[in-house]
Amino acid sequence: xxxxxxxxAGLALVFGxxxxxxxxxxxxxxxxxxxxxDAILPQTQCGQxxxxxxxxxxxxxxSGQADINQxxxxxxxxxxxLADLLGVEPKPLNAENGSxxxxxLVAVIDEAVCIGCTKCIQACPVxxxxxxxxxxxxxxxxxxTGCELxxxxxxxxCIDMVPVHGSVDDxxxxxxxxxxxxxxxxxAAPRPAPESAHV
Amino acid sequence: xxxxxxxxTKARYDFHGGIHPPENKQLTRDRPIRDLxxxxxxxxPLHMHIGASARPVVxxxxxxxxxxxxxxxxxxISATIHAPTSGTVVAIDDxxxxxxxxxxxxxxxxxxDGDDLWADMLEPWPDYQTHSPTALRSRLRESGVVGLGGAVxxxxxxxxxxxxxxxxxxLNGAECEPYITCDDRLMRESPADIVAGARIxxxxxxxxxxxxxxxxxxxxxxxAMRTAVAEDPRFAVxxxxxxxxxxxxxxxxRMLTGIEVPRGRRATEYGLLCLNVxxxxxVYQAVVHGLPVIDRIxxxxxxxxxxxxxxxxxIGTLMNDVLTAAGGYRAGVDRLIMGGPMMGxxxxxxxxxxxKATNCxxxxxxxxxPEEPAPQPCIRCSLCAxxxxxxxxxxxxxxxxxxxxxxxxxxxxxxxxxxxxxxTAVCPSHIPLVDYYRFAKTEVWAQEREKSKATVARDRxxxxxxxxxxxxxxxxxxxxxxxxxxxxxxxxxxxxxxxPGDTPAEPQTSTETAAGEAAYGEYRPGHAPIDTxxxxxxxxxxxxxxxxxxxxxxxxxEAPIPESDDESEKI
Numbered sequence: 064x065x066x067x068x069x070x071x072a073g074l075a076l077v078f079g080x081x082x083x084x085x086x087x088x089x090x091x092x093x094x095x096x097x098x099x100x101d102a103i104l105p106q107t108q109c110g111q112x113x114x115x116x117x118x119x120x121x122x123x124x125x126s127g128q129a130d131i132n133q134x135x136x137x138x139x140x141x142x143x144x145l146a147d148l149l150g151v152e153p154k155p156l157n158a159e160n161g162s163x164x165x166x167x168l169v170a171v172i173d174e175a176v177c178i179g180c181t182k183c184i185q186a187c188p189v190x191x192x193x194x195x196x197x198x199x200x201x202x203x204x205x206x207x208t209g210c211e212l213x214x215x216x217x218x219x220x221c222i223d224m225v226p227v228h229g230s231v232d233d234x235x236x237x238x239x240x241x242x243x244x245x246x247x248x249x250x251a252a253p254r255p256a257p258e259s260a261h262v
Numbered sequence: 263x264x265x266x267x268x269x270x271t272k273a274r275y276d277f278h279g280g281i282h283p284p285e286n287k288q289l290t291r292d293r294p295i296r297d298l299x300x301x302x303x304x305x306x307p308l309h310m311h312i313g314a315s316a317r318p319v320v321x322x323x324x325x326x327x328x329x330x331x332x333x334x335x336x337x338x339i340s341a342t343i344h345a346p347t348s349g350t351v352v353a354i355d356d357x358x359x360x361x362x363x364x365x366x367x368x369x370x371x372x373x374x375d376g377d378d379l380w381a382d383m384l385e386p387w388p389d390y391q392t393h394s395p396t397a398l399r400s401r402l403r404e405s406g407v408v409g410l411g412g413a414v415x416x417x418x419x420x421x422x423x424x425x426x427x428x429x430x431x432x433l434n435g436a437e438c439e440p441y442i443t444c445d446d447r448l449m450r451e452s453p454a455d456i457v458a459g460a461r462i463x464x465x466x467x468x469x470x471x472x473x474x475x476x477x478x479x480x481x482x483x484x485x486a487m488r489t490a491v492a493e494d495p496r497f498a499v500x501x502x503x504x505x506x507x508x509x510x511x512x513x514x515x516r517m518l519t520g521i522e523v524p525r526g527r528r529a530t531e532y533g534l535l536c537l538n539v540x541x542x543x544x545v546y547q548a549v550v551h552g553l554p555v556i557d558r559i560x561x562x563x564x565x566x567x568x569x570x571x572x573x574x575x576x577i578g579t580l581m582n583d584v585l586t587a588a589g590g591y592r593a594g595v596d597r598l599i600m601g602g603p604m605m606g607x608x609x610x611x612x613x614x615x616x617x618k619a620t621n622c623x624x625x626x627x628x629x630x631x632p633e634e635p636a637p638q639p640c641i642r643c644s645l646c647a648x649x650x651x652x653x654x655x656x657x658x659x660x661x662x663x664x665x666x667x668x669x670x671x672x673x674x675x676x677x678x679x680x681x682x683x684x685x686t687a688v689c690p691s692h693i694p695l696v697d698y699y700r701f702a703k704t705e706v707w708a709q710e711r712e713k714s715k716a717t718v719a720r721d722r723x724x725x726x727x728x729x730x731x732x733x734x735x736x737x738x739x740x741x742x743x744x745x746x747x748x749x750x751x752x753x754x755x756x757x758x759x760x761x762p763g764d765t766p767a768e769p770q771t772s773t774e775t776a777a778g779e780a781a782y783g784e785y786r787p788g789h790a791p792i793d794t795x796x797x798x799x800x801x802x803x804x805x806x807x808x809x810x811x812x813x814x815x816x817x818x819x820e821a822p823i824p825e826s827d828d829e830s831e832k833i
Contacts, residue, residue, distance in 0.1 A: 106716035108723045116723055176811045178803060189722040208719050218800070219807040231309055234363050235708050236700040241637035241693065242664050 097125040103144045107136040108188035109210030111161045116188060124149075132156050136209070138163035168224040169207040170214070174199050176221035183213035183222060273475070273502040275520040277513040279651040280505040281684050283440050283604065285479060289570040290443045290563050295451055297574050298587050300374055304346050304578030306332060307359045307369045310617035311414040313339030318370060324351050327381025329554050332370050335403055341416045341618075342406040344554040345381070346576035349374040360581075360600045360617060364610035372578065384552035395421070395466040398549060405548035406555045406618075411445075411509070411538030412601060414619045417545065420537070421466050426530040428467040432518055433460055433474040435483060435539040436502060436509030439602030442622045444559040445539050447572045449476070449483035452543060453490035457497065459542030462549050464496065467535060472497045473518045474539075479504040506604060507682040511536045513651050525678050540621075560616060562588050566595035566625030575616045581623060582612045591625055599624040603631065604683040638691040646685035646695060652678050656685040660695055663702035668709070671702050679703075 101121035112133040114120040123129035124145070131145040132154045139156070146153035156163060172183070172192070179197040191207045194200030202213075202222075213222050227233075309315040316333035320326055326345045333343040350373050357369035384404065387393060393401075403418040411434060433456070437445040449456060460472050474491070476484050478501045491497035502508050502517050512523050515534055523529050529536060537545075540559065547553040556577055563570040568589035575584055581598070585591060599606040602622055616623075646656035654675055662671035676699060685695045 101720070104716075105712070106719040106723065108719060116727075117720070118723070173811065173814070175814055176807055178807055188726065189719050190726050191722070206718070206722060208715075218804060219811065221807070221811065229365070231359070231361060231365055231367050233708070233711070234361070234365060235704040236362070236697070238664075238701050239637075239694050239697040242698075 094122065094125050097122045099148060100124050100145065103137075103141055103148065104134060105137045105141060105208075107208040107210045109136060109208070109212060110188075111135050113160070130154075130157065133160045135161035135163055164209075166226045168209040168211075169204050169227055170202045170209070170211070170222050171204075171225050172200050172202055173221040173223065174201060176219055178219055178221075180218060182216040182218065186212045186216045188212060271498060271500050272478075273500050273517040275517050276503075277508070277516045277651055278653055279649045279684060280507060280513075281649055281687055282504070283506055283687060285504075286441045286563075287443050287446070287479070289441065290561050290572055291446055291480075293443075293447075293571045295447050295559055295572045295574050298576070298579065298584065300347060300376065300378055301576075301579050301583050302374055303352075303580070304349075304372045304374065304576065305357050305369050305580060305615040306343050306346070306372065306578040307357070307367050307615065307617060308333050308343065309367055310343070310359075310577075310619065311341040311408045311416055313337055313341070313416060313419070315368070316340060316343050318354050320351050320354075320370070322351055322354055325349070325375075326351060326372070327379055329383060329556060330381035331404075331554075332372070335406075335416070339416055339419045341408050341414075342404060342554070343370070343577075344406055344556050345372060346556045346578045347372070347374045348377050348379040348381070358611055358614045360609055360614040360620065362607040362609075369615070384548075384554075386552040387549050390462050390549050391465060395468075398462065398466050401549055402545060405544075405553070407541065407544050407548050408555070408618050409538055410540035410544065410558055410618065410621070412605070412619055412621055414617075417537070417541055420535070421463065423467065423530045423535065426528075427533060428469045428530055428535045429471065429533040430519065430535075431460060431463055431467060431469045431472040432515055432529075432534055432536040433472060433539055433542060434509055434511070434514055434536055435474055435476040435480075435487070436514055437480070438477060438504070438506045438509035439604050439622075440506070441563050441624055442561050442602050443563075444561045444572060444621050446480050446483050448540055448543060448559055449480070450486050453486040455543040455546045456487070456539045457490045457494070458550065459544070459546035460497070460537075461494075462545055463535075463537060463542055469535070470496060474499045475502050475508075475514045475518050476500070477502055477504045477508055507651055507680070507684065510651060510680055510682060512680075525675060555618065558616075558618060558620070560584070560620055561622040562625075563622065564599075564625040565630035566592050566597075566627050568592055575620075577616060577618055579616045580612075581609070581614055581616060584616065584623065585612065585625070592627065594627040594629075595625050596628060597626045597631075599626065604687070605681060635692050637693045640691055640693060643690060645688045645690065649684045649688045651682060651684060652680055654679060656695055659702070660693065660698050663698040666705070668702055668706050672706060676702055676706070 097118075098121075101118050104117040104121055106117050108116045110116065112120045112129065114123055114129070120129060120134070124131060131149065131151065132142050134141050135156060142156065143153050177194075177200050179194060179199060181194065181196050181200070183200060184192045184194055188210060189206055189208055191203045192200055192213060193203060209224065211224060214224070308318065314335075314337035317336045318333045320330075320332050326332065326348065328345055328348045330345045331342055332345050332351070335342045351370060352373045353371040354368065355371065356366040357371065359365060359367045359369065361367075384401065387401070390398060399418040399421055402421070403416070407417040408414045409417060409420070435445055435449055437443070460474075463469075464472060474487055474497065476487065476499065478484070484499060484501055487499045491499060500518050502514070507513055508517065511529065515529055515536060516522055519534065521532050521534065523532060523534075544555050548555070557574050558577065560573050560575045561570075562573060562584060567585065568591070571588055573584065573588070598609045598612050600609055600620055600623060601607065603624060603626075606622065606624060640657055640660060642657060644657065647654070650656055658674045659671055659676055659679065662668070662674065663676070668676075679699050681696050681699060683696050686693070689695060
C-alpha cells in the first residue's frame with residue numbers, strides 16, 4: 064500500500080518536473096493563432112476594422128473580441144480563408160466597416176498643391192510617404208497599401224486615390240466568358256485527397 | 263525517304279499525345295525570305311523578352327546609328343535592345359505592344375532618317391575559339407540575343423549552365439505549329455549560318471554532339487541541313503514525325519534522345535540544352551560578324567492577307583506597316599494573330615510593333631478557321647488527357663481553375679502546362695481549356711505578388727511601430743533627465759543660499775526674456791493674439807491652395823483657352 068502511494072507520488076513529481084521544464088523550454092512568445100490570422104490579413108493597415116492595424120485585429124479575432132467579417136480590403140477571399148482557419152461559417156462583409164474595392168488603389172500626391180505640412184507622413188502606417196516640413200511630399204507607390212489614411216489629415220486635399228497602373232508582368236487573364244454561361248455550377252467539383260494528385 | 267543519307271536518322275522515340283492539325287504551310291513554304299523597305303518609324307518596347315525590362319540609355323532627341331544600343335540589359339535575365347536603323351529618338355513613352363490584353367508599355371519611338379547608317383559595331387570575332395565562354399556570353403548579352411522560337415529567353419543566361427555539364431546540344435527546327443514557315447525558310451536558305459552558330463554554342467558549352475530535329479514535312483530543310491553538316495562528325499540531323507507539338511522543348515528532347523525530363527528539373531541536368539535554329543543563326547551573326555539582333559524572319563500568312571510571304575522584318579516595325587508592304591488585308595478579315603493558330607493570341611489592334619517573339623502574323627477570315635460553337639458542359643470523355651503532350655489531366659485542371667481552387671490546380675501540375683492548345687482542339691464540348699489555364703496561372707501569380715507585398719507592408723508597419731515607441735521612450739527619458747536636473751538644481755539652490763556676488767546672473771536672464779519677447783511679439787502660451795493670427799494664416803494658406811488647385815484642375819480638364827483668357831484679363 065505504502066509502496067503504491069510512494070510510486071504514484073514519485074511519478075507525479077517526475078512528470079510535474081518534466082512538464083514544468085517543457086513549458087519553459089518550448090515556451091511560445093505571443094499567440095500562435097493571432098500569428099496565423101495575421102498571415103491571412105492583407106496588411107493594408109487601414110484600420111477600417113476598427114483596430115489600429117492588421118496585427119491588433121488579428122489578436123482581437125484570436126481572443127474572440129472581433130468578428131471575421133470586418134476587413135474590407137481583404138474582402139470575400141480573406142473572410143473565406145479566416146473561416147477555414149477558425150472552423151466557422153463564412154459570412155458577408157460587415158457593411159459598417161466599408162465595402163470591398165473593385166480595383167487596387169494607390170495614393171498620389173498632387174505635388175503642385177502640396178504645402179509640405181507632413182500630416183500625411185505621420186498618418187501613413189507603412190512609411191510610404193517621403194518628404195520634410197515645407198518640402199514637397201511624394202508617395203512611394205510600391206510601398207503604398209491604398210489604406211486612404213492620408214486623405215483625411217491633408218489640409219489642402221491634395222491626395223488622390225488612383226487605380227494601380229498595371230504593367231505587363233501584372234496582367235491577369237480574365238476568366239473565360241463561358242464560365243458565366245449556362246454550364247452547370249462546378250463548385251461541387253470533386254475534391255479528392257491530395258495524395259491522389261500524384262498518382 | 264530513300265534519299266535520306268547516313269547523316270539523317272529517324273527519331274527512335276516518341277512522345278505521348280499530340281494531334282495533326284491542318285498544316286497550311288503550303289501558303290508560304292516556297293516563298294523566299296524578302297527584305298521589307300525602310301519604314302519611317304519604329305517602336306521598340308523595353309520589355310520584349312523574358313526577365314527584367316531593359317533600361318533606356320538614349321535621350322529623347324538623340325541621334326542614333328543603326329545597331330546602336332538603345333536600352334541596356336538590367337539583370338542577369340534581361341536583354342539589350344538596339345536601333346533597327348539610324349535616326350532620331352522621338353519619344354520614350356507608353357505604346358501599344360503585342361499583348362492579348364491590348365496593353366501599353368514603355369517603348370522607345372525611333373524616327374528613321376532614311377540613311378540606314380551603321381553605328382560603331384562590335385569587333386567581329388571570326389576566331390571565336392580564342393575567346394572564353396564567359397566572353398562569348400557577354401558578347402551575346404551585348405548583342406541582345408534571345409530565343410527566337412517564341413519564348414524569348416535571353417540566350418546568354420541559358421548558356422550559363424553553371425555546374426551542369428552539357429554534352430548534347432539539341433537544335434529545334436521542328437516548327438510544328440501550322441502556317442509558320444520562318445525556320446523552314448531559314449534552314450533552306452542559310453543552313454551554314456545555323457551550323458556555324460551551333461559550333462559556337464558547342465564551343466561555349468564544351469558539348470560533344472549536336473542533334474538537329476526537323477519534322478519530316480520539311481524534306482528540303484532536312485536535305486539542306488544534312489549537306490551543311492556533312493563534314494562535321496559531331497552533328498546529326500534527325501527527322502521527327504510530323505505531329506503537333508513535336509517542337510515543344512521536352513517533346514523534342516524525348517523524341518531525339520529518349521530522355522524524359524521530369525517536372526521541376528532542367529534539361530541541362532541531363533546533359534542536354536535545346537536552342538532554336540534561328541537563335542543559333544543570330545548567335546553566329548553576333549559573334550562572327552558583331553551584328554546585334556535588329557531583325558528576325560516573320561511569316562505573314564493566313565487567308566486574310568493578299569500575298570502570304572516570309573519577310574526579314576526589323577524589330578520595331580509596326581505590324582500594319584508590314585501588312586501594307588505585303589499588299590494589305592483581304593476583305594472580311596476579322597482576326598490578326600501573333601504566333602500560330604495553336605499557341606498564338608489575337609491582337610486587339612494592328613498598330614503594334616514586331617518584337618523578338620514575333621515568328622508569325624496570321625490574318626484570318628471566319629472561313630479560314632474551324633467553327634467556334636458555344637462551349638458545352640464537360641462530359642468527362644478524357645480525350646484531352648489522351649492528347650495532352652505534357653501528360654497532365656486537363657479536365658481536372660479545368661474544374662479547379664474554373665472553381666478558383668487554385669491550390670488544387672497547382673497540385674495537379676498546372677505550371678507544367680505548356681499551353682500548346684491540344685486539349686482545346688480535341689475537346690468535343692469546345693471548352694477553351696487553355697484560356698482557363700492561363701487565367702489560373704496569372705491568378706496564382708497575382709496571389710503570390712499580393713502575399714509578398716503584404717509581407718513587406720507588415721514589416722514596414724512593425725518597423726514604424728517600433729520606431730514610434732522608441733522615439734517616445736527617448737523623449738520621455740530626455741524629459742525625465744531634464745526634470746531630475748532641475749530638481750537637483752532647485753534642491754542645491756535651497757541648500758546653499760546664493761552669495762551676493764552671483765546676482766548679476768539674474769539681470770542677464772531678464773534681458774534674454776526681453777529679447778525673446780521682442781522676437782515673438784506678444785506671444786505668451788495661451789494668449790489670444792497669436793492664436794487668431796495663426797488661424798487666419800492657416801485659413802489664408804488653405805484658401806490660396808484651394809484656388810491653386812482649382813486653377814490646376816481647370817487647366818488639366820479643359821483646353822488651354824481659359825488660361826489664356828486669364829492672361830488677357832491680367833494684361
